[in-house]
Amino acid sequence: MGIWDKLKGELIDIVQWLDDTRDTLAYRFERYNNEIKNGAQLVVREGQAAVFVREGKIADVFAPGTYTLDTKALPILSTILGWKYGFESPFKAEVYFVSTRVFTDRKWGTRNPIMLRDPEFGVVRLRAFGNSSYRCSDPATLVRTLVGTDGRLTLDELGDQLRDLLVARFTDALGEAKIAAIDLAGHQDEIAQMLRGRISADFAQYGLEIVSLTIENVSLPPEVEAAMDKRTSMGVIGNMAQYQQYQTAIAIEAAAKNPGGIAGVGAGLGAGFAVANSMAGAMSGAAAGMGAAPAPGVAPPHGASPPQGASPPPLPGAAALFVAIGGQQVGPVTPQQLQTYIASGQLTPTTLVWKQGLPAWTPASTIAETSSLFPPAGPMPPPLPK
Numbered sequence: 001m002g003i004w005d006k007l008k009g010e011l012i013d014i015v016q017w018l019d020d021t022r023d024t025l026a027y028r029f030e031r032y033n034n035e036i037k038n039g040a041q042l043v044v045r046e047g048q049a050a051v052f053v054r055e056g057k058i059a060d061v062f063a064p065g066t067y068t069l070d071t072k073a074l075p076i077l078s079t080i081l082g083w084k085y086g087f088e089s090p091f092k093a094e095v096y097f098v099s100t101r102v103f104t105d106r107k108w109g110t111r112n113p114i115m116l117r118d119p120e121f122g123v124v125r126l127r128a129f130g131n132s133s134y135r136c137s138d139p140a141t142l143v144r145t146l147v148g149t150d151g152r153l154t155l156d157e158l159g160d161q162l163r164d165l166l167v168a169r170f171t172d173a174l175g176e177a178k179i180a181a182i183d184l185a186g187h188q189d190e191i192a193q194m195l196r197g198r199i200s201a202d203f204a205q206y207g208l209e210i211v212s213l214t215i216e217n218v219s220l221p222p223e224v225e226a227a228m229d230k231r232t233s234m235g236v237i238g239n240m241a242q243y244q245q246y247q248t249a250i251a252i253e254a255a256a257k258n259p260g261g262i263a264g265v266g267a268g269l270g271a272g273f274a275v276a277n278s279m280a281g282a283m284s285g286a287a288a289g290m291g292a293a294p295a296p297g298v299a300p301p302h303g304a305s306p307p308q309g310a311s312p313p314p315l316p317g318a319a320a321l322f323v324a325i326g327g328q329q330v331g332p333v334t335p336q337q338l339q340t341y342i343a344s345g346q347l348t349p350t351t352l353v354w355k356q357g358l359p360a361w362t363p364a365s366t367i368a369e370t371s372s373l374f375p376p377a378g379p380m381p382p383p384l385p386k
Contacts, residue, residue: 013039013040013041015095016043016045017029017097026096026099026142027153028150028151029095029097030151036093039069040068044097046064048064048098048100049062049064049097050098051143052094053095053143054094058144060074100135102211106133107130107132108163109127109128109129109163109167110127113127119180121220124221124224126218129217130192130214130216131212132212132214133212134162134208134211137204142206142207145206146207172198174191177191181218188215192215195215321353321369324361338373348374349363350364355369
C-alpha cells in the first residue's frame with residue numbers, strides 16, 4: 001500500500017459498505033492497518049449488520065443506524081482495550097458487514113436419484129427439485145462459524161453445502177412420509193413444511209434462517225414415465241372398437257382428399273380388415289382348443305368334427321362355390337350350407353351358381369357339386385287320351 005493509501009485511510013472517518021453485488025453474504029471493511037479514528041461515523045443500512053472483531057474475538061454488533069464510534073458506542077471493545085476515561089488515538093479493529101436481507105431463488109435438487117420402496121411400483125428411483133430462500137438471522141454466529149479470516153463470503157461458497165443439507169433432510173422426510181410416488185404431487189406442501197422444520201436447526205448453527213422452502217417437482221425415471229404415458233393413453237382411448245371405427249372414418253375422409261380418392265386406399269383398408277379378422281379367428285381357434293379348424297390345405301383327422309359355429313375349409317382340390325341368394329353373392333359355401341339353402345327353398349335347380357373355371361354364372365342343376373343334391377325328377381306323366 002502506497003503513502004497516498006495510508007493518508008487516505010487516516011482521513012476517512014465514515015465506516016460503511018455499499019453492496020454492489022447480489023451474492024455477498026459478508027464483507028470485511030478495509031482500513032489501513034485496521035485503524036479506525038476516534039469519533040468516526042459508522043453507517044449501517046437496512047438489510048445490514050456490522051460486527052466488530054478485536055484480536056480474533058467478536059466485540060460489538062450494530063443493527064441498522066448511524067453511530068459515532070466512541071466509548072459509549074463501543075462498550076465491549078472499550079472494555080477489551082482498557083479505556084476507562086475515553087480515548088483520542090485511533091484504535092484497531094476489524095469491521096465485518098453482514099447482509100441480513102433475504103436471498104431468494106436458491107435452487108436445490110438431487111444430484112443422484114433417491115432409492116425408495118413404493119407400494120405400487122416396488123423399488124423406484126426418484127429425483128426432486130425445488131426452490132428456497134434464506135437470510136442471516138445471527139450475524140455474530142455467521143462471522144464466527146463461516147467467515148473466519150475471509151475478506152468476502154459469497155453465496156456460491158455455501159451453495160453446495162446448503163444444498164447437500166437440504167437433500168439429506170428431504171430424503172429422510174420422504175422416506176418417513178411413506179407416500180406412493182403417484183400421490184406425491186398432492187402432498188408436496190406437507191413434505192416441504194416437514195423438511196423446513198428439520199432443516200432449521202442445521203441452518204441455525206451457521207446463523208442462517210430458512211424463510212421459504214418449496215418442492216417444485218418429484219419425478220420418476222424416464223422409462224417409468226414412458227410406461228405410465230402408454231397406460232394413460234390406453235385409458236383415454238377407452239372402447240377399442242369405437243376407436244377403430246373413428247380411425248377408419250378419419251382414414252376415409254383423408255383418402256377422399258387425395259388424388260387417388262377412396263379407391264387409392266381401398267386395398268389398404270381391406271388388407272387391414274383381413275388381418276384383423278385373421279387375428280380374431282386365430283384367437284377364437286386357440287380358445288376352442290383341440291376343436292380348432294385345420295389349417296387350409298390340410299385334411300381334418302378321421303372322425304374329427306368342426307368346432308361349434310365354425311365352417312371348415314374346402315377339401316384339397318375342391319373348388320370354392322358361390323351362390324346367388326336373394327340377389328346377393330354368397331360364398332364360398334360349404335356342403336352343409338348348401339343343404340340348408342335347399343331345405344329353406346333358397347337354393348333350387350334354377351338358382352345361379354359359380355365356381356372357378358366356369359365362364360359365367362350357371363343354374364345349379366348344371367354342375368355336379370349341386371345337381372346331385374336335388375331329388376331326381378319323377379317319370380313323365382303319360383299323355384292324356386285324345
